[in-house]
Amino acid sequence: MNSRDAQDVILRLLADGPYRSTAMGGRGADAEVAAVLARVDLPALDRFGRFLCRHYYRERVVHYFKYCRALAPLVGRSPEAALKTEEFKALMPGLILGERASAQRVLDLLRRFLTADAEPVRAKIPYWDDLIAYQGAFFLSDAVPSAQPLAPFPARAETTQFVELGFDLPAVLPRLLRPFEELPMPLRTPVRLLLARSQHGEVTAIRCSDTLKTLLDSLTGEVAPAQVAARLGVDAGSFERTLRQLESLGAVVAQESFSSSHVGSDLPAASAKG
Amino acid sequence: MGTDKISVGAFYNPHLAEEILANHGLIEHLAMADPPEKHDPHFPQIKQRFALLLHDYIGQLADALSPHALERARRLADLYQSPWVAEHCQCVITQDGRYNVDYVFPPVYTREMLARYIANARILQESLGRPLVLEQIPRYFRADLDEISEGDFLREFFEASGATFLLDVAHAWLQAHYQGKEVREYLLSLPLDQVTELHVAGVTEYSDLQGPWIAPVEPSDEMLDLAAWVFERIPRVRGVTFDAFSTILQPGTIPRTLERTRRRLGLA
Numbered sequence: 427m428n429s430r431d432a433q434d435v436i437l438r439l440l441a442d443g444p445y446r447s448t449a450m451g452g453r454g455a456d457a458e459v460a461a462v463l464a465r466v467d468l469p470a471l472d473r474f475g476r477f478l479c480r481h482y483y484r485e486r487v488v489h490y491f492k493y494c495r496a497l498a499p500l501v502g503r504s505p506e507a508a509l510k511t512e513e514f515k516a517l518m519p520g521l522i523l524g525e526r527a528s529a530q531r532v533l534d535l536l537r538r539f540l541t542a543d544a545e546p547v548r549a550k551i552p553y554w555d556d557l558i559a560y561q562g563a564f565f566l567s568d569a570v571p572s573a574q575p576l577a578p579f580p581a582r583a584e585t586t587q588f589v590e591l592g593f594d595l596p597a598v599l600p601r602l603l604r605p606f607e608e609l610p611m612p613l614r615t616p617v618r619l620l621l622a623r624s625q626h627g628e629v630t631a632i633r634c635s636d637t638l639k640t641l642l643d644s645l646t647g648e649v650a651p652a653q654v655a656a657r658l659g660v661d662a663g664s665f666e667r668t669l670r671q672l673e674s675l676g677a678v679v680a681q682e683s684f685s686s687s688h689v690g691s692d693l694p695a696a697s698a699k700g
Numbered sequence: 701m702g703t704d705k706i707s708v709g710a711f712y713n714p715h716l717a718e719e720i721l722a723n724h725g726l727i728e729h730l731a732m733a734d735p736p737e738k739h740d741p742h743f744p745q746i747k748q749r750f751a752l753l754l755h756d757y758i759g760q761l762a763d764a765l766s767p768h769a770l771e772r773a774r775r776l777a778d779l780y781q782s783p784w785v786a787e788h789c790q791c792v793i794t795q796d797g798r799y800n801v802d803y804v805f806p807p808v809y810t811r812e813m814l815a816r817y818i819a820n821a822r823i824l825q826e827s828l829g830r831p832l833v834l835e836q837i838p839r840y841f842r843a844d845l846d847e848i849s850e851g852d853f854l855r856e857f858f859e860a861s862g863a864t865f866l867l868d869v870a871h872a873w874l875q876a877h878y879q880g881k882e883v884r885e886y887l888l889s890l891p892l893d894q895v896t897e898l899h900v901a902g903v904t905e906y907s908d909l910q911g912p913w914i915a916p917v918e919p920s921d922e923m924l925d926l927a928a929w930v931f932e933r934i935p936r937v938r939g940v941t942f943d944a945f946s947t948i949l950q951p952g953t954i955p956r957t958l959e960r961t962r963r964r965l966g967l968a
């Protein structure tokens with residue numbers, strides 16, 4: 427094992443809670459990994475691993491749950507306080523930084539924390555649950571997806587999420603971050619958002635019409651685009667343009683990358699970066 | 701930033717933009733840890749009034765930088781007109797990309813790692829057409845995997861790559877603390893003659909670590925004394941920066957720290 431590989435062993439020990447727990451217990455390491463472990467202060471490494479874990483999720487909670495944070499004085503709980511609970515402490519040894527399943531477990535904890543005994547909160551902020559759903563979707567999109575096997579034809583990316591809301595949240599979100607006297611109230615109307623994660627980790631949210639949802643649901647990867655277009659009764663040219671845009675956003679994965687020089691303006695204009 | 705005068709600055713914290721603009725003069729330059737938000741109403745004025753330094757995550761020099769990373773860095777450095785670009789002496793992502801600690805963490809100091817850093821730093825500087833400064837990172841726990849000392853690693857890196865040193869005083873204090881060394885003696889083991897930029901910062905106690913670590917807080921008087929001591933020993937320094945970048949940074953902290961820093965370093 428060269429020194430770059432030895433560095434990787436240390437990085438995995440820090441980022442991967444279950445791997446670290448196994449190493450701390452002196453089990454399961456092959457001879458080369460054991461040689462690295464023997465030269466490291468493992469109890470101190472474990473403390474640093476926990477510090478990194480709390481830091482990692484705190485950064486993301488602060489960033490993605492910024493609207494809940496802005497409302498904290500009104501509701502008496504801030505989302506990052508969830509990371510100081512015994513429940514989170516118990517979760518830490520099982521978490522892998524960046525892993526989607528770990529992010530889901532942290533998100534479940536956050537949801538429980540923010541919605542426990544929340545009736546008085548909902549009475550003040552009727553869209554509280556929508557807010558959590560919206561921010562939670564961004565939080566989850568941040569996690570690194572597992573490699574999706576490439577299908578023969580364009581397919582909906584596994585990281586693509588639909589978020590169904592009861593309020594038109596995007597319209598009021600910026601106002602929540604500025605001082606207000608009266609709580610901004612969005613329109614009560616069903617809104618569907620599509621969240622896509624690009625290859626480079628940029629997350630985009632756009633309003634998603636029924637047509638767009640049907641289109642994405644049709645992209646199983648097993649049917650040629652021309653056939654999907656015909657089935658949906660859409661003009662083949664504009665269908666392909668839409669596919670290109672969806673791929674550039676990361677909502678669609680395709681074996682042969684579309685050219686990115688053709689991104690037009692067919693998609694709904696309202697888009698938000700989280 | 702000229703070559704004759706030492707510039708004093710801070711990190712651009714967008715939530716404190718108005719205070720930063722109001723303290724132009726006391727603050728001469730701003731290090732940019734994140735690209736400006738698309739709708740940041742203050743950035744055009746910030747860009748106009750302050751010298752900007754690229755201090756974003758470019759990539760880790762332990763591995764080849766991707767064309768995407770180089771292009772992103774080039775775009776930002778051009779936007780800022782950054783006189784130099786900064787990276788950390790860190791290795792935080794595994795080669796297969798599976799594990800990322802997403803926090804500064806130093807490499808093992810070996811000949812092999814040094815060769816990687818030199819090769820990739822040369823490519824980076826050539827690609828950006830700007831010089832690189834490399835910031836040293838403390839190690840919290842003992843790992844007996846080094847072949848050479850941190851000081852020799854940095855010295856040889858600077859000599860071979862043409863990059864220079866971004867010395868962080870708080871990082872040095874922490875490194876000495878966790879290695880059980882006397883901090884001034886430790887500082888003298890680093891290539892101080894290569895320092896272009898000095899970071900002044902504070903540390904705070906963390907329960908997970910049962911001890912102090914990097915934090916976006918004001919430096920203590922002891923830390924400023926240390927900064928003043930090392931400031932006398934870095935003849936090529938061109939910038940002194942208060943290293944604090946966080947949404948929890950309180951109003952008043954940057955101006956107060958820069959006044960204290962200027963006074964203590966004789967840069968009032």
Ligand SMILES: [Fe+2]
Pocket residue numbers: 835868899901943
């Ligand atoms: Fe620093």
